Amino acid sequence: MTQTAAKTVVVTGFGPFGNFSRNPSSDIVDLLEKEGIEGLNLVLRKISVVYSEVGETVPALWQEHKPDLVVHIGAHPVERTVKLEQQAFAHGYCRYDVNGSVPLNNSTCCATDVPSLITTIDCARVAQQVSEKLKLADVKLEKSEDPGRYLCGFSYFLSLNQDVGKALFIHVPAFDEKCTLETVASIVREGPEIVL
Secondary structure (H helix, E strand, O other), X not given: OOOXXXXXXXXXXXXXXXXXXXOHHHHHHHHHHHHOOOOEEEXXXXXXXXXXHHHHHHHHHHXXXXXXXXXXXXXXXXXXXXXXXXXXXXEOOOOOOOOOOOOHHHEOOOOOOOOEEEOOOOHHHHHHHHHHHHOOOOOEEEXXXXXXXXXXXXXXXXXXXXXXXXXXXXXXXXXXXXXXXXXXXXXXXXXXXXXX
């Protein structure tokens, strides 16, 4: 019997910014580094909330690791809600990063003239299946059409520009007594299993 090679999944989280002195996406990356995801070759990275760093790091991860899936994780302010982002935008990145910079022309500068890219991953289906499997009661998991025009959307567009069928962005909230690190990390773990 031949064994198939483990699929490679790149997972990124972000550093602190704004009201997030500790970014929950970094906490998830730390937990995945300790626990892994069974059957997957995980490549984990934390990226500063800096356009230039994201612009270099995301394409390099695709080039170096040739991943089967890239999952970007970022923080958002909606309590007890995890969002699977369906699309990202090419332009409109005018909010300053933690270094006080914006990208040239407020754009991703990808060699494309489309205003947005949409993942072929069915985020509504993934959200429903993960919710049912984990029997989520205190945390809402849903599809979203707007990752924003900050580093989250910026990184996601760069990955979608590499392969719209192999990129996913998960927006996570701050943790609390009902929306724990472990609960949100379990959602992140289940996503690749359903997608792959």
